Amino acid sequence: MKGIRVLVIDDSAFMRKMITDILDEDSRLTVIGTARNGEDGLRKIRELSPDVVTLDIEMPIMDGLDCLQQIMKDTPLPVVMLSSLTAQGAESTMKAMEYGAIDFIQKPSGAISLDIETIQEEITKKVFEAANVNVERLITQHKEETSTIPFTPKKTKLLQQKSLKKLIAIGASTGGPRALQKVLMQLPEDLPAPVLIVQHMPQGFTKSLANRLNTLCQVHVKEAENGEVLQKGTVYIAPGDFHMTVRKVGMSLAIQLSQTPERLGHRPSVDVMFESLLGLNNYETYAIVLTGMGSDGARGLEMLKKKSEHVVALAESSESSVVYGMPKAAFQTNQVDHVVHLNDVTNTVMKLIGE
Structure with a gap:
């Protein structure tokens, strides 16, 4: 057998x-x-x-x-x-x-x-x-979510370093929709940063994911569109079958979508997104790798940490990951600053932003 x-x-x-x-x-x-x-x-x-x-x-x-x-x-x-x-x-x-x-x-x-x-x-x-896959972790996450929805976190006025703008970038794959819901639902409405997300998912499904998360979160969640300028308190999810990168437009950043070749079998790719953030030295960048199969995000995160200033790298812990593939690969680069249980990802980032 x-x-x-x-x-x-x-x-x-x-x-x-x-x-x-x-x-x-x-x-x-x-x-x-x-x-x-x-x-x-x-x-x-x-x-x-x-x-x-x-x-x-x-x-x-x-x-x-x-x-x-x-x-x-x-x-x-x-x-x-x-x-x-x-x-x-x-x-x-x-x-x-x-x-x-x-x-x-x-x-x-x-x-x-x-x-x-x-x-x-x-x-x-x-x-x-x-x-x-660790099914028990999915079941545990579901019980936690159903016991807290609708979730209304306390609004907090966040202290910002005026010298640096803020940017959050997240990569996820298998188990990601659940993990993203957990992280995004805890973000405050006055989040002083845009959020970029690459979730491995085919074309057509990312819009439904964005729409669903938008109904649950205080921040605005949408499928990213080519050319739009990044706004604080908005979450941009890369459309399926398109790489999502950012480019400078004057003093701002704008989204650029492309169908250049797949990376490690993925389009969108976390590596491609992270690599596009190289050299944004007037930004404090928080690069986060959540649950997922494979190693997408590890190379991009390593490049970010080695070649850019003001980058904080976080990886989801093995204890909470549905699949400890992508976070493990990120951790093995020796460039991860914080290994965090899924329940603590948002609080960790918000504390770092407020410091």
């Missing part, structure tokens, strides 16, 4: 067959069963005890969101969602990430994607990676 046991839940017999064939081609994975809807899926989970579940969002009888919530309540385990790129599909995907899904796969051409084989590598990679 191969190592990682997978259950495939999808209402389409064609999709169940195709996903099963794709996963079974990977020597590390084996599909132990399939289910045609959420109710059937919950029954199969109890019978088969899979290591990972792939779960379609749109299904009759019991859809993917209801099924996911039940899974996380009864038998928490890694779930990878399959989603169609529609406005509703993107919104449902953001809800799935909130409910505890590890990651999601965008179907290339709708609910029944005849060309699903074109994303074979992505499917096997994400399912394999999901098996190594």
